[in-house]
Amino acid sequence: MWFFIYQLLWHLLLPLAFIRLAWRTRHSKEYLHHFAERLGFSYGKSNVQGSVWIHAVSVGETRAAQPLIDAYLARGETILLTHMTLNGRRTGAGLFSKAIAAGQLRQVYLPYDLCWAVANFIRTFKPKLGLFMETEAWPTVVFYCAEIGLPLFLVNARLSERSARRVNQFGKAGRALFQAFAGILAQTEFDAQRYRSLGVKKVEIVGNLKFDVPLDPRLVELGKAWQLELHGNQRLMVCAASTRDGEEVIILKAWKDLLLSNAFKNAPLLCLVPRHPERFSEVAKQIHEAGLRYRRRTEWHGAPQGITDIEVILGDSMGEMPMYYSAADLVLMGGSLLPFGGQNLIEACAAGCPVLLGEHTYNFQQAALDATQIGAAKRITGELVLSEPTALIESLKSLLLNTAVLAKMSSAAKAYSIEHQGATKRMLAALDQRS
Structure with missing residues (x-):
């Protein structure tokens, strides 16, 4: 029936x-x-x-x-x-x-x-x-x-x-x-x-x-070249990957407050990559309204260059996640800040990129658990209040100001990826x- x-x-x-x-x-x-x-x-x-x-x-x-x-x-x-x-x-x-x-x-x-x-x-x-x-x-x-x-x-x-x-x-x-x-x-x-x-x-x-x-070796090479340029300018990059509707506002608020904290001699760069391409223009508007200087990934051929005065890059391209991960020093995994269940962190680990996770990772429960236990990923510490995301700011700051911890997490991420093949x-x- x-x-x-x-x-x-x-x-x-x-x-x-x-x-x-x-x-x-x-x-x-x-x-x-x-x-x-x-x-x-x-x-x-x-x-x-x-x-x-x-x-x-x-x-x-x-x-x-x-x-x-x-x-x-x-x-x-x-x-x-x-x-x-x-x-x-x-x-x-x-x-x-x-x-x-x-x-x-x-x-x-x-x-x-x-x-x-x-x-x-x-x-x-x-x-x-x-x-x-x-x-x-x-x-x-x-x-x-x-x-x-x-x-x-x-x-x-x-x-x-x-x-x-x-x-x-x-x-x-x-x-x-x-x-x-x-x-x-x-x-x-x-x-x-x-x-x-x-x-x-x-x-x-x-x-x-x-x-x-x-991972596509061509994209990995582009990402490493991009990271080399950023490090030459003494800048670190955070990739907010596969973000979902409602998360970008939280991330942009946290990023602006992070930059205003003057905790960094050279301000880090945010690469914001929405999960759904139909939202690229919407997210571009959100970045503009947040008062942050940005450029779109699609404005370049190859890896972005000449971006010393930019605070945010909008990753409005398809199929380039290995490049973004290879360029980044830290990944903030989308879908985990709000109850979407999280997105796949395995590709980031394969690129040797440490991962910062929110509370909601039920779609990738075992992967999130294993990655945190081996030291490839960390959870945002403290309650994530949407209007004042202090916990996200402090979690980002503590990692970005400790490159030795990031390097250790990067090695753990690669080991985690290889171990589970x-x-x-x-x-x-x-x-x-x-x-």
Whole structure:
């Protein structure tokens, strides 16, 4: 009965999904490209039938899937790579351009979770194996694959305590959704325990693929060149990475007060990188209203230069996080100041950059715990009051004025990143055994 109601709701809400896509065209006309794919049509002739199907909803999941996709491509497999967002598709197109050109990988949108759309999608591509990244669990897709005997796994899987409670609120229907997967390959023991609490039997811990994601050496080199210039001017840089709506105001208030404290002989630089590109202009306005001198990253080719009189750089570019991390002396992790659950700190650690975390890291609970225990990350000490973020100011000041501590944290970050590699091999072994 619940599934009938779910399908009915999808059909009723479908016009709103169309309106939402149309509304997003104010940022890019590409939102309407491949529109029919979202309804399970207009795929043309499939050249990847019998492939390994990997679903990576957006940018983060697509990057995380890179080592797994590369491993399958090296085996000679063809890949069907699906997304839900435009930015995810753009990221995949950049990462796998050679495989796409060679016809070894094809990108399409996963259709909306309607019975007829999902059935047509599966009939068109006939994948031999399905892998959903991290948290994706669409009922129609999952139950349809179980019904037809297509092995569908949830890989690099994570489940926060909050999400587990939400699933349990749906009773048997919610638990049945995760039980219908052919197996779940979890990142951590925390995640595995939560899946088991939902009655899932086939759970295995293999680690986090994000530790295996290589940093683009060209971007790392640009970042190091940028850091060298900053250090030549005796300036340190803090990268506020993947910030969310509401956090930028807090960070800018703290940064202005930090600069006014006159604690530094040479004022540090803030590089502010919002998570969602559609908010770049909004955040630029916030920096201006805060009375801070700034420039946009997109005003330069290569690493920014000639920025001695600038207090803030707005990181309004896509796909350059390795450069920002390699240039920074400290990362303030977005999504953790307000209750968004935090963002991925693994890439920052891979670049050897120490991390400062807020209170809210439930989406990356194990990673945050491990990084703080090994000394690669620290928590903001004291209560974060939004109107007067003294705790953030003091945490930033204590680290930026102690370069010996930053150097020690940097070494710990690199060690932490290396120590946790190897999830790709473990995941492939588990999939080979089960599928």
